[in-house]
Structure formats: structure tokens, C-alpha cells
Amino acid sequence: MTFPPIREELRGIEPYGAPQLSAALAPVQLNVNENPYPPSAAVVADVATAVAQATTSLNRYPDRELTDLRAALAAYLSGDSGGVPIGPEQVWAANGSNEVMLQLLQAFGGPGRTAISFAPTYSMYPEYARDTHTRWLTGRRESDFSLDLDAARALVEAERPSVVLLPSPNNPTGTALPPEAVTALCEAVGDGGVVVVDEAYGEFRRAGTQSALELLPVHRNLVVSRTMSKAFALAGARLGYLAAAAEICDAIRVVRLPYHLSAVTQAVALAALRHAPELLGRVDDLRTERDAxxxxxxxQGLDVAESDANFVLFGTFADRHAVWQALLDQGVLIRETGPDGWLRVSVGTAEEMTSFKHALTRALKEIA
Structure with missing residues (x-):
């Protein structure tokens, strides 16, 4: 018997994670789609006060129903939903959108059930499926990373998945889904499953790009997930959430761990939501920098995927690793991910993007 006695399908697998390098090795870090602008002094002070208040009762368990937080998130989402009202009973939150997704697979996936996405797609999805013993299948996207709706519908109708995962904007490509794609797949899945539109980068979408939140009243099997890690510049707080029918939220409550969201995390998130206009104020700057x-x-003659996110996928390179390494040698860290030949750069400050452009210009000359 080999020690440790890990499940056989997990043996030898490397844990998920992007490279983490020190600022000394990579002063310009543009590889994990973070918001490059830290919270202001006013936000820091409010968060500190909120955490101090929460600390006075850390001898007690936190509110396991997240009552105040769900109400605040519902109010925020109602302002970004095209006029669709969203109630607290339609909202759930967890430790990052990763835990939200895992809870969805725990509740609606499992042995004998299937989850589907369309590649290229977020690399963690198959891990959620694996960890919940859910059968995992991927369809394919078109060459421009859009969905062939006829092919997608046919796959869903043939496989009858209980979970369909649709990142929009897509990670790693940045591609947003049109509302008709969401509607088509919600109708194809029917009451036998849920369609999860993962809008982790939803606040960065271009003007005129509709959020799937607007479709919640139409499709009771629709789930829209968000995160405070990106637009809210709160990656270190680990707060993800979703909006869906109240029945779906109640189903997730069955599988959640007791007191899964700490009192400190809830306090930090509530403080951040009080400063939403300020924290989201940099989103327009990042959109402008992305489009530029x-x-x-x-x-430069490169192929670039259309992006509604805070990152850009570009290529194609015969040896993308050589390009990635040439950038790192100049202190610029981006992500070697996505389809073969492509690289992804997060959108940073204007100064960071200038450094990226200079480094890439030099790298392309050296490798040519």
C-alpha cells in the first residue's frame, strides 16, 4: 500500500495554482486577473472598524444564514440587473466563487450525474466535478471562442446534464455570452438541471453587454455567480456569491458546511459593499486600459480574443513558453494558459501595461 492512502484518481495530481513569484523576481505581476488598485484609506479604515467590532464576539459562531450579507448583496445585484429585483432569499455566499461552484456541484452533481462546459473554459471546473464524483464532459467553442448554439444544444439534449457551467465573460478567453445562448441552454436543460452563468468578471463587461441576472425571472433553473475578488479589489477576502431561485439557494444550504463563512469575512464584505461606488470606480479605468x-x-500583428473581462488572451505563438519566459526575464509575469499558442495578460495600471508592452516588444524581437 502506497502512503498516504489518497484516492487513486488523485494520486500524482499537482494542485491547482498559478505561479506565485516574489516582487523581486516579477515586479509587474499580471497573471491572476487581480484588480491592481488597492482599497483606499477610507475603505481600509471602515474594514478595520468592522473587523474590530466582529472580533468582540468571536467567541460565538457567526450567522450561518448570512442574513445581513445576503440582504446587502441582493441590493447591490438589483442595481446591476437591468431593473430585475433580487431578494435576499435569492442570494447565497461562500468563501470565494470557488466554494460557490463546489457547493453547486455538491447539491446538483454527484455520482450518476453529469456536468458540462465548453472548452476552452475555466480550468477548475473539472476539479469541482472530480471532487464531487460528477461525470465531466466538454463541448467545443468556435475558433472565435463563441458558442455554436446548435451544437451546444445538441450536446445538452444528448447527455442530459444536471449542471451546465458557462463562464461569461469566459475564462481564459474573455468572451461574453449573448442572452440568447443562456436562454437556449436553460430551455434545453429544463427542470432536470441548472445552468450556471459564472460572471466572475461581469462588472468589466462592455457597454451593451447584458448580464444574465436579467434572465433570472424567465428561467428558474438559472444561477448567476459573482465574486468580490475582481471588480471590488477584494481577492484577499475570499467572498463569492450567487443569485438564483430561492429553491436553489435552499438546496445549497443542505450541503454547506456549518458556519462556513466567518464573522470576519462577513464584516469585511459588508464594509466593502458600503463603499461599492468607490471600489467600482476603477472599473472604467481598467476597461479603458483593456481596450487600449x-x-x-x-x-503588433497578433491575434487577440474579444474581451469583456479584466484580462486579454493573445497569440498565437509557435513557442508560447519562450515568450512567457522572455517576459519574466524582464520582470513581467503573465499567464501561460488557454489553447495552445496563446498567452493571457491581466489588465494592470497604466504603468504596468507600459512595462508589459515594452517587454513584449523586446521579447518578440529576440524570438523572431
Whole structure:
């Protein structure tokens, strides 16, 4: 018997994670889609006060129903839903959108059930399926990373999945789904499953791009997930959430761990939501920088995926690792991910993006 006695399907698998390098090795870190702007002094002070208040009762368990937080998140989402009202009973939260997704697979996946996405897609999805013993299948996207709706519908109708995972904007490509795609798959799945539109980067979508939140009243099997890690610049707090029918939220409550969201995390998230306009104020700056980066990369003769996120996928390279390494040698860390030949850069500050452009220009000359 080999020690430790880990499940056989997990033996030898490397844990998920992007490279983490020190600022000394990579002063410009553009690889994990973080918001590059830290909270202001006013936000820091409010968070500190909220945490101090929460600390006075840390001898007690936190509110396991997240009552105040769900109400605050519902109010925020109702302002970003095209006028669709969202109630607290329609909202759930957890330790990052990763735990939200895992809870969804725990509740609606499992042995004898199937989860589907369309590649390229977020690399953690098959791990959620594996960890919940859910059968995992992927369809394919078109060359421009859009969905062939006829093919997607046919796959869903043939496989009858209990969970369909649709990141929009898609990670790693940045591609947003049109509402008709969400509707088509919700109708194809029917009451036999749930369609999860993962809007982790939803606040970065371009003007005119509709959030799936607007479709919640139409499709009771629709789930829309969000995170405070990206637009809210709160990656270190680990707070993800979803909006769905109250029945779906109640089903998730069955599988959640007791007191899964600490009092400190809830206090931090509530403080951040009080400052939502300020924290989201940099989103427009990042959109502008993203669009400028897309244009610049295309001017260099590169292929660039349309992006509604805070990152850009670009290529294609015969040896993308060589390009990635050449950038790192100049202190710029991006992500070697996505389809073969492509690289992904997170959108940073104007200064960081200037460093990226200079480094990439030099790298392309060296490798040519």
C-alpha cells in the first residue's frame, strides 16, 4: 500500500495554482486577473472598524444564514440587473466563487450525474466535478471562442446534464455570452438541471453587454455567480456569491458546511459593499486600459480574443513558453494558459501595461 492512502484518481495530481513569484523576481505581476488598485484609506479604515467590532464576539459562531450579507448583496445585484429585483432569499455566499461552484456541484452533481462546459473554459471546473464524483464532459467553442448554439444544444439534449457551467465573460478567453445562448441552454436543460452563468468578471463587461441576472425571472433553473475578488479589489477576502431561485439557494444550504463563512469575512464584505461606488470606480479605468491593450496587441500583428473581462488572451505563438519566459526575464509575469499558442495578460495600471508592452516588444524581437 502506497502512503498516504489518497484516492487513486488523485494520486500524482499537482494542485491547482498559478505561479506565485516574489516582487523581486516579477515586479509587474499580471497573471491572476487581480484588480491592481488597492482599497483606499477610507475603505481600509471602515474594514478595520468592522473587523474590530466582529472580533468582540468571536467567541460565538457567526450567522450561518448570512442574513445581513445576503440582504446587502441582493441590493447591490438589483442595481446591476437591468431593473430585475433580487431578494435576499435569492442570494447565497461562500468563501470565494470557488466554494460557490463546489457547493453547486455538491447539491446538483454527484455520482450518476453529469456536468458540462465548453472548452476552452475555466480550468477548475473539472476539479469541482472530480471532487464531487460528477461525470465531466466538454463541448467545443468556435475558433472565435463563441458558442455554436446548435451544437451546444445538441450536446445538452444528448447527455442530459444536471449542471451546465458557462463562464461569461469566459475564462481564459474573455468572451461574453449573448442572452440568447443562456436562454437556449436553460430551455434545453429544463427542470432536470441548472445552468450556471459564472460572471466572475461581469462588472468589466462592455457597454451593451447584458448580464444574465436579467434572465433570472424567465428561467428558474438559472444561477448567476459573482465574486468580490475582481471588480471590488477584494481577492484577499475570499467572498463569492450567487443569485438564483430561492429553491436553489435552499438546496445549497443542505450541503454547506456549518458556519462556513466567518464573522470576519462577513464584516469585511459588508464594509466593502458600503463603499461599492468607490471600489467600482476603477472599473472604467481598467476597461479603458483593456481596450487600449487589445488595440495595441492587434497593431503588433497578433491575434487577440474579444474581451469583456479584466484580462486579454493573445497569440498565437509557435513557442508560447519562450515568450512567457522572455517576459519574466524582464520582470513581467503573465499567464501561460488557454489553447495552445496563446498567452493571457491581466489588465494592470497604466504603468504596468507600459512595462508589459515594452517587454513584449523586446521579447518578440529576440524570438523572431
Amino acid at each position: 491593450t487589445v488595440g495595441w496587441l492587434r497593431d
